[in-house]
Amino acid sequence: MCEHNPGSMFQNRKAAILGSGVAMGGRLVTAEEIDRLCGLRVGWTARNVGVLTRRFVTEGESASSMGAEAVRRALEAAGLGLADIDGVICASGIMQQPIPSTSALILNELGSDTAGLTSFDINSTCLSFLVAWDMASCLIHMGRFDRLVIVSSEVASPGLNWREPESAGLIADGAAAVVVGRPSRATEGAAVHASLLKTYAERAHLVEIRGGGSSLPATEHDGTNTSDFQFSMGGREVFRETMAHLPDFFEELFVNARFSWGDVDLMIPHQASPSSMRIVRRRLGIPRDKFFMTVERSGNAVAASIPLAMHEAIESGRMRRGMKVLLSGTSAGLSIGALLMTY
């Protein structure tokens, strides 16, 4: 087996997060409600999954409506308007509809002031935001774009399988957006120092929604094969595979970046699950106060989970200008990704 080195050769891209905003599903769902939906004894989800609350969308909410709201709030936080950006990249793991791209649907929600903006989607399931920010930081550094909005908006709840409570009890609906661009005086020093993204696709079918695309079209759903169109996760195997790669992965990232773990002020991981996150934190020897964890209160909002957590870290003052921040996570694929930045 050959081991590739996609490298992170290009260091210190001058690109800053200028503002962030979020929009959550309208309905708070407790672990007890998940217990009922799954037909389990009250207390099962809280004890075995560990996610106590999360939000689901309600009637009338969609990935594009939440996404548009998050974009508006991120622009407001950055003190900018639609006229100040070059485009919108949607970085979600779950599409709103097969055609067109969710980015176009979000621009449609934002209205006619978006006419002429660039838009496209980037998808690496739960790592979509991280990959989009990795790529966008390069595009901004070299001047392909001046300013972009990256938005992750996930409506995951309709695809949950209540007979698989280990996954159904984790997932949340929500959206987060960031405005990114060349650092200004206020964000001087902001940069992306290094990034790494590796896929181990022998495990591509461990986490999946098998039906709904071209290989098992939605039109073949007939009521007897519903679970083929729902989320399925071989959680333990994914975790075992991930842990096997993690130490070498981070060593490569840090060597490339000429960073050490001690340089990291704050790690914002993908909010995968409470138990897996705790094990990763201990295995990597990261102090609790440097490891930002919201999953028990907020669940796993797929690709929106990293920017949702980052927004909360910014708002609460945990993530401050000048800090060295490590974003990282895993996704179906199986992919592992990380990005080292100065906020």
Add this chain to the structure above:
Amino acid sequence: MCEHNPGSMFQNRKAAILGSGVAMGGRLVTAEEIDRLCGLRVGWTARNVGVLTRRFVTEGESASSMGAEAVRRALEAAGLGLADIDGVICASGIMQQPIPSTSALILNELGSDTAGLTSFDINSTCLSFLVAWDMASCLIHMGRFDRLVIVSSEVASPGLNWREPESAGLIADGAAAVVVGRPSRATEGAAVHASLLKTYAERAHLVEIRGGGSSLPATEHDGTNTSDFQFSMGGREVFRETMAHLPDFFEELFVNARFSWGDVDLMIPHQASPSSMRIVRRRLGIPRDKFFMTVERSGNAVAASIPLAMHEAIESGRMRRGMKVLLSGTSAGLSIGALLMTY
């Protein structure tokens, strides 16, 4: 209404197409077969749609199997192997399954030698390839990656609506891949000179597959609502809207690139439809021998249509090293995109 200028500020990215390869669906489908599938008189599709032949997948073929084959052939054409690339970007308009990304499924098909490669999907429907090459040329120029494969693989036939023969008679299944990287001695002078991508999302619902994502889940297909899960295209309105933007769009591209129409040796458009392509060619005043058209024989293979046509242009000697080539097209969204390059 504000008009944005996403610009193409960064000119002359040093990035070359090092090799290309294709894989087509296994079954040749004539216009007469489309007539039968749509319940129309023999001759209707040939006369009104103008696509005489196209290929559809057969049993056992998938977006990932065709995609993997196209990747293998592109690498072979470039004289390279999997160990020589940093990653695979899948640039398809139609996903194979909702989770994981099609790029991961293609790596899975390619086998364990892909372990550790970067992978993600870029989606802007029919413009996905053009957007991926635009972005990849920037990432290669600046050194984020040395070499990538971009692959577009479309299995569109299962989503066709035989009651809408204007669209069903156009579409094809197929895959095309290109290896891209820093120019070598053999490809000296190869560059991407400029690119432009603009979305007019007021028309986001004119071309769509409404069901199968989070807003109308596949699990709600019940046999009475099948057309909600099939392709639907407001062809005339899309075309009218596109034509209104096209002259200004190309003027902006050429001004940015400091090119004129006379500098273009060959234009490879998205193979949208015979009639729309002919009107565009005449309106823009492009000589027939500079406008590469395969749609009558091959149909519209969604995002694969540009790289499929480009591969044919290369193989047939129409597209040669040193030529100035213009790729362009439109996509659901509604988006317009173009890229000027030296091959």
